[in-house]
Amino acid sequence: MGLHPFYSAKEMDEIVAEFIKRTILKIPMTEMMTTLKAWDFLSENQLQSINFRKRKESLVHDLVLLCEEKNASVSDAALLDIIYTQFHRHQKVWDVFQMTKEPGEDIDLFDMKQFKTSFKKILQRALKNVSVTFRDAEENAVWIRIAWGTQYKKPNQYKPTYVVYYSQTPYAFISSSRLRSSIPLLGQALTIASKYHRIVKMDFRSRYLDSLKAIVFKQYNQTFESHNATTPLQERSFGLDINMDSRIIHENRIEKDRVQRVTQEIFGDYPQPRLEFAQYKLETKFKSDLNGGILAERKEPLRCLVKFSSPNLLEALKFLAPAGYSKSEEKRREQKEI
Secondary structure (H helix, E strand, O other): OOOOOOOOHHHHHHHHHHHHHHHHHHOOHHHHHHHHHHHOOOOHHHHHOOOOOOOHHHHHHHHHHHHHHOOOOHHHHHHHHHHHHHHOHHHOOEEEEEEEOOOOOOOOOOOHHHHHHHHHHHHHHHOOOEEEEEEEOOOOEEEEEEEEOOOOOOOOOOOOEEEEEEOOOOEEEEEOOOOHHHHHHHHHHHHHHOOOOEEEEEEEEEOOHHHHHHHHOOOHHHHHOOOOOOOOHHHOOOOOOOOOOOOOOHHHHHHHHHHHHHHHHHHOOOOOOOOOEEEEEEEEOOOOOOOOOHHHHOOOOEEEEEEEEOOOHHHHHHOOOOOOOOOOHHHHHHHHHO
């Protein structure tokens, strides 16, 4: 990345030094060495020359001096910030975006190098001042950090957007940002670079990126399952009193067993992925046996948006039926027939 036209070399050095300083200050001391080694910018000898038992302010000063000696760039500093964010991904709120192709269109062979080049060019052509940094991760994933500027202002390195894209899949995870105007451009860059045609935001989000990934890739049985599969169903607890009083009527016992069985079939008895926000779009027409009325005469369907939030939304939904707050579709049909 070249020098910004508004800044001299000395001013750029000061900007990079401040950027690195702020990033290192965020890193917990217990993670400092691990993070710096993952960064792989400072050599092993340079790291060994640093006294990590110093006060953090003094340690950061020494590390920044070493970075200045190696002429660290904005891109180098941005890479360190990506690594920190990867370790602390739960501090962000992540939205899921799904891309689609045209019906009948073949799947193209994916080239990560070509994707990065195309993605960066699209953003830089549309916006003069924008910096883009990539870091490859596990499972064919790439982390992308975008610092947004304007036609007349340099990129703001302290309010970036992070994207995690899994190659050869239609899914991208994007950190929630106040810069909503950048989302359409970001979506355009993702779809063109990955050779898709359309991108839509899905109706759930969470701070737990791994849980979102498990949900969209349907990996929760493997990723989150932690129970003993040999445990008999009747011994597993769903918030019900397994040692029920013998005086409970037979019908009530059968109903509780049925609720327990259906809940287990739907959710399993392993911990659910951590989902914090979800929304459901409802569209229905009003029906009534009564004559007249504003709603009965309405031709347009009723539309509403139902939003759910919880520290662990799926676990909360899992216990609604056993707690008696919801009924399965099977039970509703039975009651309707009666």
